[in-house]
Amino acid sequence: MTETRVSSATKEVVIGFGRPFVMIGERINPTGRKLLAEEMKSGDFSRVEADAIAQVEAGAHMLDVNAGIPLADEPALLARAVQLVQSVTDVPLSIDSSIIEALEAGLAVYQGKALVNSVTGEDEVLERVLPLVAKYGAAVVAISNDETGISEDPNVRFSVAEKIVHRAADHGIPSSDIVVDPLVMPIGAMGTAGQQAFALLRRLREELAVNTTCGASNVSFGLPNRHQVTGTFLSMAIASGMTSAIMNPMHAEVKSAVMAADVLMGTDRDCAAWIRANRDPNAPTGEGGRGGREGRRRRPAG
Amino acid sequence: MTETRVSSATKEVVIGFGRPFVMIGERINPTGRKLLAEEMKSGDFSRVEADAIAQVEAGAHMLDVNAGIPLADEPALLARAVQLVQSVTDVPLSIDSSIIEALEAGLAVYQGKALVNSVTGEDEVLERVLPLVAKYGAAVVAISNDETGISEDPNVRFSVAEKIVHRAADHGIPSSDIVVDPLVMPIGAMGTAGQQAFALLRRLREELAVNTTCGASNVSFGLPNRHQVTGTFLSMAIASGMTSAIMNPMHAEVKSAVMAADVLMGTDRDCAAWIRANRDPNAPTGEGGRGGREGRRRRPAG
Numbered sequence: 001m002t003e004t005r006v007s008s009a010t011k012e013v014v015i016g017f018g019r020p021f022v023m024i025g026e027r028i029n030p031t032g033r034k035l036l037a038e039e040m041k042s043g044d045f046s047r048v049e050a051d052a053i054a055q056v057e058a059g060a061h062m063l064d065v066n067a068g069i070p071l072a073d074e075p076a077l078l079a080r081a082v083q084l085v086q087s088v089t090d091v092p093l094s095i096d097s098s099i100i101e102a103l104e105a106g107l108a109v110y111q112g113k114a115l116v117n118s119v120t121g122e123d124e125v126l127e128r129v130l131p132l133v134a135k136y137g138a139a140v141v142a143i144s145n146d147e148t149g150i151s152e153d154p155n156v157r158f159s160v161a162e163k164i165v166h167r168a169a170d171h172g173i174p175s176s177d178i179v180v181d182p183l184v185m186p187i188g189a190m191g192t193a194g195q196q197a198f199a200l201l202r203r204l205r206e207e208l209a210v211n212t213t214c215g216a217s218n219v220s221f222g223l224p225n226r227h228q229v230t231g232t233f234l235s236m237a238i239a240s241g242m243t244s245a246i247m248n249p250m251h252a253e254v255k256s257a258v259m260a261a262d263v264l265m266g267t268d269r270d271c272a273a274w275i276r277a278n279r280d281p282n283a284p285t286g287e288g289g290r291g292g293r294e295g296r297r298r299r300p301a302g
Numbered sequence: 303m304t305e306t307r308v309s310s311a312t313k314e315v316v317i318g319f320g321r322p323f324v325m326i327g328e329r330i331n332p333t334g335r336k337l338l339a340e341e342m343k344s345g346d347f348s349r350v351e352a353d354a355i356a357q358v359e360a361g362a363h364m365l366d367v368n369a370g371i372p373l374a375d376e377p378a379l380l381a382r383a384v385q386l387v388q389s390v391t392d393v394p395l396s397i398d399s400s401i402i403e404a405l406e407a408g409l410a411v412y413q414g415k416a417l418v419n420s421v422t423g424e425d426e427v428l429e430r431v432l433p434l435v436a437k438y439g440a441a442v443v444a445i446s447n448d449e450t451g452i453s454e455d456p457n458v459r460f461s462v463a464e465k466i467v468h469r470a471a472d473h474g475i476p477s478s479d480i481v482v483d484p485l486v487m488p489i490g491a492m493g494t495a496g497q498q499a500f501a502l503l504r505r506l507r508e509e510l511a512v513n514t515t516c517g518a519s520n521v522s523f524g525l526p527n528r529h530q531v532t533g534t535f536l537s538m539a540i541a542s543g544m545t546s547a548i549m550n551p552m553h554a555e556v557k558s559a560v561m562a563a564d565v566l567m568g569t570d571r572d573c574a575a576w577i578r579a580n581r582d583p584n585a586p587t588g589e590g591g592r593g594g595r596e597g598r599r600r601r602p603a604g
Contacts, residue, residue, distance in 0.1 A: 187565055188573055194566035198541050219566070223573060224580035225558075232537045232562035239500050239538035256527075260534035263489055264496035264521070271490055271525060278526035 002176050004139050004211045006062065006092040009111040013061050013092050015179060015211045015244045020267045021234075021258050022062060022244035024094055024115075025055030026217065028081065029066040037069045040077055045084050052085045058249040063089065064117060065106070066096035075105035082106045094141070094246065100128045107136045114138045117246075118181065121146035121160035130171040139177040140168070141213060144200075150183050152190075154200045157182060161204060179211045179244065180204050186221040187229070193219065194233065198240040205241035216247040216254070231257030238265060304478050306441050306513045308364065308394040311413040315363050315394050317481060317513045317546045322569045323536075323560055324364060324546035326396055326417075327357030328519065330383065331368040339371045342379055347386050354387045360551040365391065366419060367408070368398035377407035384408045396443070396548065402430045409438040416440045419548075420483065423448035423462035432473040441479040442470070443515060446502075452485055454492075456502045459484060463506060481513045481546065482506050488523040489531070495521065496535065500542040507543035518549040518556070533559030540567060 003016040015022045028051050030037035036047050052063055065085055067077035078097055085093060095106035096117040103116055118141035119129040133140045142164040144150075144157040151157055161180045168178055182200040185193040197214070204212050219233045220226035231254040234245060238261040249255045259277060262268040305318035317324045330353050332339035338349050354365055367387055369379035380399055387395060397408035398419040405418055420443035421431040435442045444466040446452075446459040453459055463482045470480055484502040487495040499516070506514050521535045522528035533556040536547060540563040551557045561579060564570040 187568075191568040191571070193568075195568055223565070224577060228558055229562045229565060229576070232534075232559055233566050235534045235537050235559075236541035236563060236566055239541045256530055257534055257537075260531045261538060263525070263531060264535050264538055266489075266493040266495075266497055269493070274531070275526060 002209050002211055004115075004176055004179055005113065006115050006139050007112040008086060008090050008092045011090045011092065011112075015213075017205070017211075017241075017243065018267060019243070020262050020273075021238055021242075021265075023060050023249045023255070023258060024062040024064050024213065024244060024246045025051075025058075025060035026064055026215065026246045026248050027051040027055055027250070028063060028085065029096070030069050031066065040067060040081070041069050041072045045081060048081050049084055049088050052089050055249055056089045056091055059255055060091065060249045062092050062094055062115065062244075064094040064096050064246050067102065068097060068099075074099050074102040078102045079105040079109045083109050086111055100125075100132070103129065104132055107132060107138060110136075115179065116140040118143045119164060121163050123147070126164065126167050130168055130173060133168070133177075134171045134173055139179060140173070141181050142168075142178050143181045144183055150185075152192075152196075154182075154196045154203075157200055158203050158208075161210070162208060165208060165210065175208070175210055179213045180208070181214050182212065184214045184216070184219045184233075187219050187233075188222045194236070197233075198236060201237055201240040201242045211243045212241065213244040213246060214242065216245040227251040227253040230254050234258050235261040235264075238262075304511050304513055306417075306478055306481055307415065308417050308441050309414040310388060310392050310394045313392045313394065313414075317515075319507070319513075319543075319545065320569060321545070322564050322575075323540055323544075323567075325362050325551045325557070325560060326364040326366050326515065326546060326548045327354075327360075327362035328366055328517065328548045328550050329353040329357055329552070330365060330387065331398070332371050333368065342369060342383070343371050343374045347383060350383050351386055351390050354391050357551055358391045358393055361557055362393065362551045364394050364396055364417065364546075366396040366398050366548050369404065370399060370401075376401050376404040380404045381407040381411045385411050388413055402427075402434070405431065406434055409434060409440060412438075417481065418442040420445045421466060423465050425449070428466065428469050432470055432475060435470070435479075436473045436475055441481060442475070443483050444470075444480050445483045446485055452487075454494075454498075456484075456498045456505075459502055460505050460510075463512070464510060467510060467512065477510070477512055481515045482510070483516050484514065486516045486518070486521045486535075489521050489535075490524045496538065499535075500538060503539055503542040503544045513545045514543065515546040515548060516544065518547040529553040529555040532556050536560050537563040537566075540564075 001017045003014050065081050067081050094115040094117045097103050116138045120143045144160040146160050165175045184197045187193045220229035235257045263271050263274045303319045305316050367383050369383050396417040396419045399405050418435050418440045422445045446462040448462050467477045486499045489495045522531035537559045565573050565576045
């Protein structure tokens with residue numbers, strides 16, 4: 001059973017097969033959040049801290065921290081954000097940037113074993129990011145695109161993931177420290193996006209035995225009632241083997257879909273978390289279903 | 303692609319791979335519904351008619367009709383219910399009884415090609431139900447238990463399904479007219495129930511190439527917020543290959559999970575049904591997600 005262990009100074013989180021799904025809060029990201037971008041650029045990190053606390057309260061097991069602001073000093077901003085978030089929460093972080101200097105600045109101040117987000121299958125990126133991951137003993141998100149872009153062929157994306165795993169091994173990074181992101185396109189733009197993701201997630205688990213993640217909100221972009229689509233996508237991806245996602249735990253439909261999926265995968269032991277979260281002494285629980293089909297059927301023989 | 307075609311006098315429904323999921327309304331079933339049972343027994347079928355109409359309005363593509371009332375004349379009641387439901391709706395029916403005389407009475411009055419619910423892997427049941435299915439040119443739900451009960455071993459349940467398919471062939475019934483029910487236990491009683499069902503559904507699709515169904519409400523029996531658990535189960539089962547279910551389309555959480563799953567499987571073309579059902583000119587659709595991860599990523603290359 002593959003286990004990816006990440007940690008803060010005081011807390012370890014394990015992403016793994018047969019374990020509860022790991023929710024990585026997506027909110028600390030200025031891309032598309034104009035106000036947050038302006039505040040961070042001007043040195044005001046109060047919203048970063050508030051978003052960190054709120055997401056952990058909503059159930060995030062980890063937080064993604066991104067400081068990608070055009071024309072800003074991203075390495076300095078990311079390092080500052082990482083330090084502030086670590087000062088107000090104890091969950092492990094995913095340090096998120098496409099700028100390698102920013103990843104390094106974040107890693108340099110991080111306390112614990114971080115998740116580096118991300119490395120792609122592009123040779124130049126691999127040869128710059130993997131040594132950093134190895135140097136800091138971090139885990140890393142591997143995105144299955146390369147110099148040719150994001151292939152629409154799941155077999156090509158699988159091969160890219162495989163290439164990253166092999167290249168990481170050359171740097172002494174075990175495959176258990178690689179969390180593959182199969183890349184999920186908006187379903188409204190590409191009707192095969194879901195099926196491709198599910199098929200790829202299954203192969204990544206069964207053939208490559210790696211943990212997996214994705215930016216879940218993307219799948220529902222442009223659709224009405226999108227949180228329901230995102231939540232349903234997550235449960236279907238979990239059934240296909242996905243073990244973590246970068247998502248928003250503050251959306252009730254998204255979080256409850258993940259919690260119900262944990263119940264159905266048997267990773268919420270005795271449904272304890274579900275029962276705790278949904279406890280209401282006045283709620284009926286036995287209505288319906290009882291009589292329908294099972295009424296006339298025998299119990300399991302074993 | 304396997305297709306199971308069922309029909310009423312005027313309408314055909316196709317259960318099939320790559321097609322929208324088929325929702326079979328579960329409500330017309332007196333088991334556990336004391337009032338309905340008393341009414342049906344005394345010849346009052348008004349609630350049966352109302353339940354039929356309401357479920358079709360809620361989106362049911364087919365209706366299950368069960369008249370299992372202790373000490374009642376089930377063959378007569380089931381025939382009457384089938385006729386009345388066919389007089390008020392045009393969807394195909396699943397004729398549901400464990401009493402073979404009742405199945406025959408229902409089939410004798412049914413207009414169109416029915417789904418017979420059900421046959422098990424018990425030799426005596428097979429040799430009585432399959433000739434009926436063949437005689438009326440019906441399709442049939444195959445439940446994967448046999449004389450030894452319901453095995454907890456998914457491999458045994460798969461073998462029972464395989465046995466039913468082979469035996470049906472001896473009676474001239476093609477496997478495309480068999481819809482296998484892998485039997486889903488309550489997850490609150492058996493933590494492996496979900497994973498077993500998902501694994502079995504995949505094998506039934508990939509190795510036996512048959513359509514599948516299940517009584518979905520059963521999985522959440524005894525849990526709080528059970529409709530969310532049932533809906534999430536359905537979406538995960540759909541990701542695992544399930545093509546129909548006996549369920550309650552009047553529960554919003556259950557129906558919207560199925561509709562979102564159709565979007566994500568690519569069977570709701572251009573998300574048209576989803577957009578129609580969720581249209582709200584004031585609702586935001588672009589918020590979140592856009593910026594997060596895909597902002598810095600390329601579009602598909604192909």
